[in-house]
Structures are given as structure tokens and as C-alpha cells.
Amino acid sequence: MKRALSIAFMALMIAKIGSAQSLIGAAKAGDFRLFEKTVKSGASLDETDELGMNVQLSLAYFSLKEFKKACALLHKKGFDFDKPVANNISLLYLLSYSCSHEKIQTLLKYNVDVNRKNDATGLKPIDATQFSTFKFYSEQIIAEDAFVNAEKTRRLLLKHGSEDFKYADLNFGNVGNFFFCILNMIVVYYPFIHPEMINSKELFDFSELNGQPQAAVKKESLIELFKSINLDVEISSYTDKNEILQQLIDTELSEDTYMLMAQTGNSPLAPYQWVNINGGNYGKNPDFDHPLKVANPDGLYQFIEFRVRDISQLLTFKIKQAEREAPVN
Structure with a gap:
């Protein structure tokens, strides 16, 4: 009798553990089987993780095939695909930002607002497509198919009732991500520096590419900026994934002083962010799934965590001289 009760108790505990599985965690892992099992176990579809991500936006982690299956599964549950996170960022906005036009084609079947504006900039999903082709840094690598994917995404959104596309103004609120990463590095040495001071x-190199206004920080001007505040830096760029991982390890172990910036071009959710990397013990667990410890100045995407595999371009700033003197105006 006791044995029967023990087995029954264990079965109950397993059922409880299964129902407590995170839908967001399963989506992040790209594990549709676990996701489906968790949905069918009666898990709450209103789940939000500690960073503020909801189930809706976590769907972007799935491959196209699994994304379609996840959407069909949730639709049967009366799921609201348009529920946003902070700053009114919806799944459609996120997919538009990454120009994931094939996933968008699926999502548009489920009654989403194609003109929902985010609260921070007032940009619509169609406007978010422009960041895939914006050059924040003179040495930045832009994917060859970026303009084609952006245009495909815009045409699709227009076809489904989107208001017209417009390029964002060249102000820090719209395109200041890279600049504020620089500021984050400088304030380590000069805490009272303000943006207007640098x-x-x-x-910047102001230009126009395919009709799009650009404002790229020039590498040589950036070096001169650091010199003007008594910091002599050597900037190196890496785009090979193995070299990126090795640099994360080497710079962390080096006796020299390094500051690191990265573009998250391989992220399925936020591929056009520039972030500061703040340590992370990469040598203890040297793989591409290692979490990145970052400071992201873009307030729109604080709900996203990045991993080593998300880095498309790594910039290392080797500090050859750091004299604490008053910055030159």
C-alpha cells in the first residue's frame, strides 16, 4: 500500500513539474516539442520572464517551420499574438526589426496591428526595417541581402494595411546606440562626461545609401576623440565566430586593459544592436552558447539576453595609455 502511494505521489510531482515548465524557456531553446507539451499541460499563456519578455515575443526564437507550428497551436487556444512588452513593442515590431518577412507572412494571419507604434520613438513596424541597413560605424559590416530583405518586409506590410514607410530622423533617440556605447566606455575614466561634450x-560620416540617410562614427575620428581625453586606444575588429570567442577569452585574461563592443547581428530577435561587453568568464565555459554580460544603451530591447553566438562583429579597444586628467573640450 505504501509503495502504491509513493508511486502515485511521484506521478503527481512529475505532473506538477511538467506543468511548471516555462513556455518562454522552451521557445528560447527552440524546443517545439517541449513548448507543445507545456501548452497542452495547461501552462499560462500570460507568462513573463524576469527581463520582461512575454510568450508572444519569445516565439521569434523558433525557426520558420517551428514558428508556424507554434502559431497554429496557440491560435487554437485563442492566443493574443499582439500583446506587447514594455515600450509597446509587439511581436510584429520585433520581426519587422529583424526583417523576418517569412515569419511575418505567417503572423499576419492572426489579427495583429501593423501600425502599432513603440512608445519611445513613435516608429511603426514598417519603420523598424531601416535599422538593418543603417551604418552606425564606418567599419561596420552590413549583410549583402539586407536591403533586399528590408524591401521585401516593407512590401509585405504595405500589402496588409501598413501606413507608409519613413526614414527616422538622425537623432540620438533613433540612431544613437553606437554613440552611447562609446559614452559608456569614456565614463569609466571620466564619470562626469555628458553626451554633448563628445x-x-x-x-560622423554623413552620407546616403540607397536613399537612406546615414551617420556612421568614423574610426579615425573615434581614435582622435579618445586621444582628446588622454586615452590612447588601438581598435581591432573581428567577424569570424571562432576569432570572436577567442578574443573574448584572451582580452579577459590579458594583463592589458581592454574595452569591448559588439554588434548582435546573429541574434534572431535584435540583430542590429551595439552593446558594451562587461566581463563574463568566457574562458571557464568557452562555447558559443555562453551568455554575454552586456550593457545595452537601447532601452527598447532590455528584455533580450544575448549569447556569444549572437555576435556578428566584435570591436576591441586596447587602452595603451590612460592618464586621469581633465578632458579637453
């Missing part, structure tokens, strides 16, 4: 036209 902002100048000479820092």
Missing part, C-alpha cells in the same frame, strides 16, 4: 559633426 558630440561633434567631425565624429
